[in-house]
Amino acid sequence: MKAFSQHQGIVMPLDRANVDTxxxxxxxxxxxxxRSGFGPYLFDELRYKDKGExxxxxxxxxxxxxxxLNQSLYQGANVLLGRQNFGCGSSREHAPWSLEDFGFRxxxxxxxxxxxxxxxxxxxxxxIVLDSAIIDExxxxxxxxxxxxxxxDLETQKLSLSDGTTIDFEVDAFRKxxxxxxxxxxxxxxxxxxxxxxxxxxxxxxxPWLFA
Amino acid sequence: xxxxxxYDKLWDQHLVKQSDDGLALIYIDRHFIHEVTSPQAFExxxxxxxxxxxVGANIATPDHNVPTTTVERSAGLDGIEDPIARxxxxxxxxxxxxxxxxxxxxxxxxxxxxHVVGPExxxxxxxxxxxxxDSHTSTHGAxxxxxxxxxxxxVEHVLATxxxxxxxxxxMLVRIDGALRRGVTAKxxxxxxxxxxxxxxxxxxxxxxxGDAIAALSIEGRMTVCxxxxxxxxxxxxxxxxxxxxxxxxxxxMAPTGAEWDTAVIAWRDLVSDDDAVFDEIVAxxxxxxxxxxxxxxSPEMVASITDRVPEPAAEKxxxxxxxxxRALTYMGLKxxxxxKNIPLDKVFIGSCTNSRIEDLRAAxxxxxxxxxxxSIKLAMVVPGSGLVQKQAEAEGLHQIxxxxxxxxxxxxCSMCLAMNADKLEEGEHCASTxxxxxxxxxxxxxxxxxxxxxxxxxxxxxxxxxxxREMGEG
Ligand code: SF4
Numbered sequence: 001m002k003a004f005s006q007h008q009g010i011v012m013p014l015d016r017a018n019v020d021t022x023x024x025x026x027x028x029x030x031x032x033x034x035r036s037g038f039g040p041y042l043f044d045e046l047r048y049k050d051k052g053e054x055x056x057x058x059x060x061x062x063x064x065x066x067x068x069l070n071q072s073l074y075q076g077a078n079v080l081l082g083r084q085n086f087g088c089g090s091s092r093e094h095a096p097w098s099l100e101d102f103g104f105r106x107x108x109x110x111x112x113x114x115x116x117x118x119x120x121x122x123x124x125x126x127x128i129v130l131d132s133a134i135i136d137e138x139x140x141x142x143x144x145x146x147x148x149x150x151x152x153d154l155e156t157q158k159l160s161l162s163d164g165t166t167i168d169f170e171v172d173a174f175r176k177x178x179x180x181x182x183x184x185x186x187x188x189x190x191x192x193x194x195x196x197x198x199x200x201x202x203x204x205x206x207x208p209w210l211f212a
Numbered sequence: 213x214x215x216x217x218x219y220d221k222l223w224d225q226h227l228v229k230q231s232d233d234g235l236a237l238i239y240i241d242r243h244f245i246h247e248v249t250s251p252q253a254f255e256x257x258x259x260x261x262x263x264x265x266x267v268g269a270n271i272a273t274p275d276h277n278v279p280t281t282t283v284e285r286s287a288g289l290d291g292i293e294d295p296i297a298r299x300x301x302x303x304x305x306x307x308x309x310x311x312x313x314x315x316x317x318x319x320x321x322x323x324x325x326x327h328v329v330g331p332e333x334x335x336x337x338x339x340x341x342x343x344x345x346d347s348h349t350s351t352h353g354a355x356x357x358x359x360x361x362x363x364x365x366x367v368e369h370v371l372a373t374x375x376x377x378x379x380x381x382x383x384m385l386v387r388i389d390g391a392l393r394r395g396v397t398a399k400x401x402x403x404x405x406x407x408x409x410x411x412x413x414x415x416x417x418x419x420x421x422x423g424d425a426i427a428a429l430s431i432e433g434r435m436t437v438c439x440x441x442x443x444x445x446x447x448x449x450x451x452x453x454x455x456x457x458x459x460x461x462x463x464x465x466m467a468p469t470g471a472e473w474d475t476a477v478i479a480w481r482d483l484v485s486d487d488d489a490v491f492d493e494i495v496a497x498x499x500x501x502x503x504x505x506x507x508x509x510x511s512p513e514m515v516a517s518i519t520d521r522v523p524e525p526a527a528e529k530x531x532x533x534x535x536x537x538x539r540a541l542t543y544m545g546l547k548x549x550x551x552x553k554n555i556p557l558d559k560v561f562i563g564s565c566t567n568s569r570i571e572d573l574r575a576a577x578x579x580x581x582x583x584x585x586x587x588s589i590k591l592a593m594v595v596p597g598s599g600l601v602q603k604q605a606e607a608e609g610l611h612q613i614x615x616x617x618x619x620x621x622x623x624x625x626c627s628m629c630l631a632m633n634a635d636k637l638e639e640g641e642h643c644a645s646t647x648x649x650x651x652x653x654x655x656x657x658x659x660x661x662x663x664x665x666x667x668x669x670x671x672x673x674x675x676x677x678x679x680x681x682r683e684m685g686e687g
Pocket of ligand 1: 275276325326327346348564565566625626629630647648
């Protein structure tokens, strides 16, 4: 996993609640057996006017100019500001893969769906939960200021806004440790292989039918 | 000390390691695998040179991408027209063959939607921890199991370690007291719950469904309820074990037998929340208040009773909510205040891991019997959840009832639930669907999905619009 300590960039406001993972990356792109290359199809149905298909060359596709991702103000944005229940729906990890591939490594919202939230951390991305009132304020600021940026510092758990203010955020200590050091979950778990084996033997003795 | 909830018990029984910061390692008894979320996990395992922890824990079947027409299915893997889908399914076959994982391949009679197949084979048992790279894994909780969806990296983690890294969720009890009225089903019940608590209402919780109305449901009905726990934001939904659960498991291929069965049953009987267990949150609904439900928007919480109207955005005070209302109505091509019964329909889909089991097909067939699909419906299809459901339905003659009425009778798979194969909606088409998600584009680019029960979908196919199944006479 790629380490994450600091990240800075233009904020793209996505002002809608319940952004689901079907919306983030539509199903036709899930046929891929790869982990990368999903960026061009991020928000495909909102972003383009035609129907997207896997392996399509997106550079010539008609853009939906109304969608925020296509607006000149937010070109190069790499922090996404969202509304409640971001990432709900399907467990597809293609959703964080496509956001990450596009460049969004930090997402800020009042709440995230559980599976998506977890999938972000595993992929070296930082989802930040802030109070709805603070999110409302952030939307106002981003909408009012061209090129509004946020600098994220994971170590100190601080957001520095381009208007000079700062916001503290919470993050799970273990997730933070993994992100800062780019640690691989599986390697960490395998350090406990003996513990797992011991549990497994006991479990098998008690409930042998689970091992049929 | 307060008693334990069902979730507490399942958690404690599988706890391998608990760290001070609340993070835990949970042992996984069963891992279901399908073609879409697994290729990258197998590849990751291979690249890292890691081995599979316990081969017998894994069971695979292709479902999301398989074609459902008999013609395309008859030639098996090689007959799949979409080359990308074919590669993905072949990749699953290759991975399973290489590692010795049991897989019900494309034309195996046991193949089907993974969440239908698991319980059917007895691969889902009470007391298990179950994961799958699919959010509707919550379905399996209906048998008193702790079942949840995971992402692909976690699939790889489970393949390599047989464990999941997790933090304990909070406990929520959704209690439905009383008895459902005639014509009101498990699907209506769970849609009503989502309508009440919202799609994020269960975020961070494991939901236990309880109360008289849940106890009265069949196991298949309970699966329908737990299936949609994720649509209420909860990663896991579950229901206590009772005699029905035990009877359901008895005699299934992978269920224990003989003395082991007796021991298992004793253990399973304890899989209920203690009387003095404490829930962090309790939501109560009265079953008699629930009418047949129809979703009108692009989120499962945008749901109403069949007798209701589409809401008026102007009446909504909160700006973000008004915004989503307006957006949903625009997408759905509906007007605020429009009666649900006036929504025009183009297609009808009966299937998906929510409602494709034999009882679902029986309920739909009962409504369809002797009737004809309305001329205004372009396509009405029934897609059984598994090869075994299909066989059973054919043995009962249900397929003929559907075919005679003008439905298409298909081969098992996810089909138009997510439209990864050729079964999809065209732009602007309205569909009465027994699936679980009505997100924008879910059933096809620009498609408009309305989630309903199998009986409601069947009735809609006949009438060409939504009708109240309760008014269709005693049946
Ligand atoms: S039927 Fe639909 S919801 Fe169920 S597993 Fe298949 S795609 Fe997912």
